[in-house]
Every structure is written in C-alpha cells, then in structure tokens.
Amino acid sequence: MSENLLEIRDLSIAFPAADGEALGVRALSLEVREGEALAVVGESGCGKTLTALAPLALVPKPGRLAGGEVLYGGRRVSELEGAELRRFRGREVAMVFQEPMTSLNPTFSVGYQLGEAVDPEGKLPKRVRAERSVALLREVGVPEPEKRLGVYPHQLSGGLRQRVMIAAALAGEPRLLIADEPTTALDVTVEAQIMDLLEKLRRERGMALMLITHDLGVVAQYAERVVVMYGGMVVEEASVKEIFNAPLHPYTEGLLGSLPKRGRALRPIPGNVPSLGNFPSGCPFRGRCSREVERCAQGLPELAAAKNRKVRCIRVGEDG
Numbered sequence: 424m425s426e427n428l429l430e431i432r433d434l435s436i437a438f439p440a441a442d443g444e445a446l447g448v449r450a451l452s453l454e455v456r457e458g459e460a461l462a463v464v465g466e467s468g469c470g471k472t473l474t475a476l477a478p479l480a481l482v483p484k485p486g487r488l489a490g491g492e493v494l495y496g497g498r499r500v501s502e503l504e505g506a507e508l509r510r511f512r513g514r515e516v517a518m519v520f521q522e523p524m525t526s527l528n529p530t531f532s533v534g535y536q537l538g539e540a541v542d543p544e545g546k547l548p549k550r551v552r553a554e555r556s557v558a559l560l561r562e563v564g565v566p567e568p569e570k571r572l573g574v575y576p577h578q579l580s581g582g583l584r585q586r587v588m589i590a591a592a593l594a595g596e597p598r599l600l601i602a603d604e605p606t607t608a609l610d611v612t613v614e615a616q617i618m619d620l621l622e623k624l625r626r627e628r629g630m631a632l633m634l635i636t637h638d639l640g641v642v643a644q645y646a647e648r649v650v651v652m653y654g655g656m657v658v659e660e661a662s663v664k665e666i667f668n669a670p671l672h673p674y675t676e677g678l679l680g681s682l683p684k685r686g687r688a689l690r691p692i693p694g695n696v697p698s699l700g701n702f703p704s705g706c707p708f709r710g711r712c713s714r715e716v717e718r719c720a721q722g723l724p725e726l727a728a729a730k731n732r733k734v735r736c737i738r739v740g741e742d743g
Contacts, residue, residue, distance in 0.1 A: 427454040428454075428495070429494070429599055429631075429633075430453075431451060431452055431453050431492075432491050433452055434448055434451045434452070434477060434491035435448055435450055435490035436470075436482055436487070436489060438485060438486045439485050444489070446489065446700070448473050448655045450490070451470070451491070451655065452491075453650050455599060455633050456631065457598075457631060458631055459632075460625060460632045460634065460647045461633050462648070462650070463633065463634070463652060465678075466653075466696050468698070469654065470654075470655035470656070471603075471652055472521075474635075478495065479512050479516055479601070480503065480508060480512075481518075495511075513594065514595040516600075516601065517592040517593070519585070519588050519605050520588065522607060524577075526588055527584060529576055529577055530575075531575075532572065533574055533579070534553065534556055534571075534572030537556040537560070537590060538552040538556055540591040540592075540595070541559070541594045556590075557569055559591075560572075560586070560587070562593070563586045563589050563590045563593070563624070564616075582616065582617065586620070593624065600624075600631070601633045601635070602633070602634050606641070618645050621634075621645070640682070642666075643663060647663060648662055648663065649661060651672065654696075654697075656707065657726055658675070658736070659734045660733040661731070661732030661733070662732075665730075665731065665732055671729060671730065671736065672735065672736050672739075673708060673712045674708050678692070692711055703720070704720055706723065706736070707723075716738070718737065
C-alpha cells in the first residue's frame with residue numbers, strides 16, 4: 424500500500440455565528456496516498472471546498488482552524504510561513520479552482536500569468552520563462568501554445584481557460600494536485616476532456632489527485648477511493664467499487680439513488696443540506712434519512728470501521 428502523502432487529522436474549521444461559532448468542518452480525518460486519485464464527494468454546503476483549502480493554509484477569513492492538524496510528509500502545514508509556505512504552495516501541493524474566470528486576472532495576458540507560476544521569484548530570463556510556459560500549455564493540450572501567450576483570459580473558451588489553470592498549477596511540479604469542481608460550467612464533452620487530461624497527467628507525473636466534486640459519474644470513472652462528506656464531516660470512506668456496489672451510509676445510498684439510470688425513476692434525497700450551524704443534534708443526516716430511528720438523535724455516531732471501509736451510522740449491520 425502507498426504511503427500517506429497528506430493527512431488531515433480531526434480537523435475543525437469555525438466561522439463566527441450569532442451565538443458564538445459554527446463549524447463548517449467538524450473533526451474531519453482523511454488521508455491522500457502517494458500517486459492515488461481520491462474523490463471527496465457530497466452536496467453543496469457539505470464542507471468539501473473548505474477541506475480542499477485547508478492543506479494549503481487558505482481557509483477564508485473570518486474562518487479559523489478550531490482544532491486538529493494538517494500534515495504533509497509528516498510535517499504540520501501550520502508550521503510553514505512566509506517564503507517557505509509560498510514554495511510549498513505550488514512545489515508540493517497545488518490547486519485548480521472551480522471557475523477559471525475568477526482565478527485568472529482579466530487584465531494580464533496568459534503568458535504573463537503563466538510566467539508568474541513558472542518563475543514566481545523572477546529569476547529566469549524572459550526567453551526561458553516563455554519556453555517553459557509554452558511547454559506547459561502544450562502538455563495540457565492547448566493548441567498553438569506560442570500564440571496563446573499573448574491573449575487574455577476572456578479571449579479563450581471555458582475549456583481552454585481551465586487548461587491554462589491546470590498548466591499554472593503544474594508549473595511547480597507538485598506531488599499533490601487538488602482539483603475543486605474542475606469541470607464546473609463546462610459542457611459534457613469538454614468536461615470529459617478535462618477529466619481525461621487530469622487522469623493522464625496524474626499517471627504520467629506520478630502525482631496524487633484530490634478531486635472535489637458532486638458528480639458521482641466523474642467519481643466512478645476517475646477515482647480510486649472515495650470520501651463522502653455530509654455536515655462538515657466524513658460519513659463514509661471506501662474504494663470506488665465498494666461505494667458503488669454496496670454503499671453502507673444512507674446518505675451515500677441517497678446520492679447514488681439520485682443518479683439517472685435507465686428504467687428507474689430518480690430518487691432525490693428529501694429536504695436540503697441545513698445551513699452552517701443548523702445541523703440537528705445527533706446524526707447530521709437526521710431529518711433526511713429514510714432509516715432514521717429515535718436513537719439517531721442521541722449523540723453523534725463515530726466513524727467506525729465496517730466491511731473494509733469506514734462509516735458513520737449506528738444502523739450499519741442491522742437488518743432493514
């Protein structure tokens with residue numbers, strides 16, 4: 424089994440609330456192994472993006488780390504600061520954000536912004552920066568990469584902008600790439616192209632991929648292991664095969680039941696994800712769960728080992 428590259432242990436992220444603080448992530452633990460493709464899935468509001476930002480020490484203000492730790496290669500990320508933290512972001516862990524139009528600066532050319540990623544300290548000759556930028560654009564499948572250096576983000580399609588963002592993320596040759604909903608707002612054909620690209624790059628570069636998504640179709644095709652989040656915490660963790668063939672947590676079952684399937688009506692999960700700080704006592708899925716019983720309100724279930732995976736549900740193993 425591969426060694427753990429990234430470990431998140433009992434992580435909690437808090438935000439100010441009317442009655443004190445509300446937790447967006449609660450006692451969350453997961454690991455990313457060397458070279459693997461891990462998917463973190465769940466509905467909007469489940470804490471996926473906060474979890475993705477934590478390894479880069481990018482938790483948005485006024486949020487704060489309220490507990491736990493993030494370890495990379497055995498070292499606490501919280502110990503990194505200044506130039507060391509800046510080098511860590513990019514050379515060890517890099518991120519592709521949801522919407523490239525909000526991540527790329529509309530007032531600077533693609534070449535300028537990619538050059539900043541290639542040479543953040545400004546030590547390379549201009550010619551070398553341009554050559555490396557072109558090589559990255561070519562690697563991620565941007566046609567006529569030399570010509571693209573002079574264009575601006577608004578002159579590119581959504582798919583090409585995302586490829587530029589991936590190129591920038593790869594500039595530091597990271598060992599872990601975090602992709603937060605990398606195909607948002609892209610059509611189905613372009614989505615498949617971007618995901619095929621990420622998978623190709625992962626295998627060729629030997630890097631790990633942490634994929635943040637709500638799209639279980641993408642998970643089935645590109646991930647090896649899955650962490651299911653709800654209410655800011657992990658509710659199930661298993662291999663892709665185990666998750667799709669035999670989900671144990673009712674929330675995971677609900678997500679799979681919401682997938683289109685020939686010959687079967689969609690089975691949407693009733694209700695909505697509660698707002699931050701308004702989750703019910705006991706199990707966070709209580710109120711939406713088809714298997715709920717009275718004792719589900721009597722305390723937060725532990726994330727326990729069950730059938731070669733981890734699951735947070737007191738009813739696992741019961742009949743019916």
